[in-house]
Structures are given as structure tokens and as C-alpha cells.
Amino acid sequence: MRLITTLFFIMTLELSSQSPKFSFSRTAIEVVSDVSQSVIKVYKGTFKNSQEINNRKSIIGNINRQGNRFTFSPLLPFQVETNYTVVFNNMYYEFSIPLESNYKILSVKNLYPNSSELPSNLLKWYVEFSKPVNPTNIYDHIFLIDNKTQKKVDRALLPLETPLLSNDGKLLTIWVEPGRQKRDLGPNKRLGKVLEIGESYTLKIDGNLKDAKGIPMKSDFRFTFKVSEADRTQPNINNWKFDLPKANTKNALIIHLNDILDYGSLTHNLTVFDNDNKHIEGVFTIDSNNKKVMFSPINQWKSKTYILKCNKLIEDVAGNNLERLFDRDVQKENLAPTLERSFSIN
Structure with missing residues (x-):
């Protein structure tokens, strides 16, 4: 006798007086049966x-047995909204664990940079997700599309073996293939640069990318941009403009950057x-897409002079940092960068 029946989360089904009872959760299958000896096998899919x-x-x-109760505990919890088939006593039963009605689906919260025009030597993106993502094969779900051909650009993004994720699993770094973006390297000579000036591209993250619990985004994320001339100018903090707060307040110091700088390099590199x-x-709030950084002190400002100190590794979206150009003449001597700016509060 071979039967197939769909069963749902925390539901119990009895097919007939001779058939076993099944109950399911993410972490176990329980079978109540009078069969003296039997084996539970579970397969991903419908069979x-x-x-x-x-x-x-x-x-x-x-598998554990106590009297007429058999329990199967998977090594990893069953995935939600995925079909499974239980084979017990030569009978086949399908089950699926539904998603909770109030579950918040994974989404892209922000992208850095997200300007409508980006330089042809763009080096990386940072994707901020609404919740931790599953790092397994994550780069298989991220593509760069040439809008003219509507085809994926080969070797555009760097598929790292270990994804560059923040400690909380929400911020992913995506590198544009550096070997193609930097002139005179082998990949650049063989394949050319990734982005062509004047052309339009779309960064696509498909809806199959999953969160840490294995639940997919379900809808694609797309960001479309046009390519401008390469950026081969070092950032310079002397060009930043400050909106100064008043003394005896905790109002934020607002720093207006003169360029869209790299989100990741600004983080933890300002004091x-x-x-x-x-x-x-205090707390720095990075709004690199709007060329702005805000510093909110824990204590009130005093009427005195302060110094903003910057790490030399702060860079723009093309990888040019305060100390040197990313794509540079290695024989040319670098000038000492400006790494401090003073400002007075009154």
C-alpha cells in the first residue's frame, strides 16, 4: 500500500485505523505505529x-523509539516552505512546514553607493539587508546585467569563497573584479574593464537569496546606473565642509564630504x-550616499577647539584613499596626506 498525503506544521494525520499517525515540526517527525520494526527515511522533495x-x-x-512512538530528528532543522517526503513501512507521505503569517521577509534595506552615475573604475558595493543572510553560495544570487544586451556580465563580480559579511550578518561587501578594474593587470588586458563609459548596467540580487533561517527574499532587488568617467583623484579632507553645533548642546557635527566616499572605509575610521x-x-552616522557624516557626542560640546582625526585608509568608491591612488604609478612618490581637521565650537 503506497499513499501520498500533504501534511502541515504541528498537524497530526491518521489515514485509517491500520495507518500510522504522523506529526511534524521543524526539528522532528513523530510516528505512532504498531509496526514492530521499521525505519524512517526523509527526502527533500516530492516522491x-x-x-x-x-x-x-x-x-x-x-531515530529514536519508545514503545510504539518513532521519532526522527534531522541533523539540521527542516526548511520552511519546502516539500519533504517521509518513507515509513514502504509508504510515502509528503509534508511541508508553512511560514508564519507575521514572518518578515528578507529585503535590501540600503545600497552603498546608489548614485545614478558611478565611475567606470568603481571597486565595490555594500548591501545592507533587513536581517542576517545565509552566506552559503550567496554570490550565486548576485549579478551585473548589461542593459544593452540584457545579459549577465561575465567575471564582473568577485565570488569570494568566504563572503565578506559584517558580524551581524546584515552587511555584505561585493567587489567588482579588481583584476579587471586595475589597469595593466592580466585580467584587465585579456578581458578589459568591467564597466564601459556611457553604458547602463543593473546590479541584480535575485529573490532566491535566503535569510539565516533559509527563507528566500521572494522578489528581486535591482539597482540601475549609468557609467561615467573613471575617478583617478584622491579624496582630500581639506575639501570637507563642517556645519558646527553650538556649545552646551548635544547637537550633531555635520560633515559634508565633497565626494561619494566608500561606506565601509568611513566606518570606524573617524574620531x-x-x-x-x-x-x-559619541556616535558617527555614515550617510555616504548623500556625501554626509554626522557625529553626535554623548556629552555636551564645550566652547573650545576640537580635532577630527581620519584614518589614511578612508577611500572613495574607486579605491583611491587619503594616502594614495588605487590605480597608480608605483614609481611616483606619494605626498603625505592631511589626516586631521580642527574646528572650534562657540
Whole structure:
């Protein structure tokens, strides 16, 4: 006797008085049966007979028996909204664990940079997700599309073996193939640069990319931009403009950048001190897409002079940092960069 029935999360089904009872959760399958000896096997997918599961590997798990109750515990929890087939006593049963009605689906919260025009020597993007993402094969879901041909650009993005994710799993770094973006390297000579000036491209993240619980985004994310001339100018903090707060307030210091700088390199690379070299505690808010950084102090500003100190590794979206150009003449001597700006609060 071979039967197939769809069963749902935390539901129990009894097919007939001779058939076993099944109950399911993400972490276990329980079977109540009077069969003296039997084995539970679980397969990912929907199958109706032994021919269909021939040569397929069953899910790894542990089987425990207490009286007439058999329990199968998978090594990893069952994925939500995925079909599985249980084989028990030569009978086949399909089940699927539904998604909670109030579950918040993964989405892209922000992208840096997201300007409508980006330089042809763009080096990387940062994708901020609404929740932690699953790092497994993550780059298989991210593409650069040539809008003229509507085809994927080969070797455009660097598929790292270990994805560059923040500690909380929400911020992903995507590198545009550096070997193609930097002149005179082998990939650049053989394949040319990734982005052609004047052309239009779309960064696509497909809806199959999953969150840390294995639930996909379901809808694609697309960002379309046009390519401008290469940026081969170093950023210079002397060109930044400050909106100064008043003394005896906790209002934010607003720093207007003269360029769209690299989001990641700005993070944790700015500090504020007073003229006695005392570190001023506070929070930096990076809004690189709008060419702006804000510093909110924990304590009130005093009427005195302060110093903004910058790490030399702060760079623009083409990889040019405060110390040197990304794509440079290595024989040319670099000038010492400006790494500090003073400002007075009144």
C-alpha cells in the first residue's frame, strides 16, 4: 500500500485505523505505529515511489523509539516552505512546514553607493539587508546585467569563497573584479574593464537569496546606473565642509564630504578629540550616499577647539584613499596626506 498525503506544521494525520499517525515540526517527525520494526527515511522533495528516490540521499538524522512512538530528528532543522517526503513501512507521505503569517521577509534595506552615475573604475558595493543572510553560495544570487544586451556580465563580480559579511550578518561587501578594474593587470588586458563609459548596467540580487533561517527574499532587488568617467583623484579632507553645533548642546557635527566616499572605509575610521587630546565619545552616522557624516557626542560640546582625526585608509568608491591612488604609478612618490581637521565650537 503506497499513499501520498500533504501534511502541515504541528498537524497530526491518521489515514485509517491500520495507518500510522504522523506529526511534524521543524526539528522532528513523530510516528505512532504498531509496526514492530521499521525505519524512517526523509527526502527533500516530492516522491511517490522507490524508483523516484533511487540513488537519492536521505536527510541525515537520528531515530529514536519508545514503545510504539518513532521519532526522527534531522541533523539540521527542516526548511520552511519546502516539500519533504517521509518513507515509513514502504509508504510515502509528503509534508511541508508553512511560514508564519507575521514572518518578515528578507529585503535590501540600503545600497552603498546608489548614485545614478558611478565611475567606470568603481571597486565595490555594500548591501545592507533587513536581517542576517545565509552566506552559503550567496554570490550565486548576485549579478551585473548589461542593459544593452540584457545579459549577465561575465567575471564582473568577485565570488569570494568566504563572503565578506559584517558580524551581524546584515552587511555584505561585493567587489567588482579588481583584476579587471586595475589597469595593466592580466585580467584587465585579456578581458578589459568591467564597466564601459556611457553604458547602463543593473546590479541584480535575485529573490532566491535566503535569510539565516533559509527563507528566500521572494522578489528581486535591482539597482540601475549609468557609467561615467573613471575617478583617478584622491579624496582630500581639506575639501570637507563642517556645519558646527553650538556649545552646551548635544547637537550633531555635520560633515559634508565633497565626494561619494566608500561606506565601509568611513566606518570606524573617524574620531574626534579636543585640543587636550582627550577622546570625545559619541556616535558617527555614515550617510555616504548623500556625501554626509554626522557625529553626535554623548556629552555636551564645550566652547573650545576640537580635532577630527581620519584614518589614511578612508577611500572613495574607486579605491583611491587619503594616502594614495588605487590605480597608480608605483614609481611616483606619494605626498603625505592631511589626516586631521580642527574646528572650534562657540
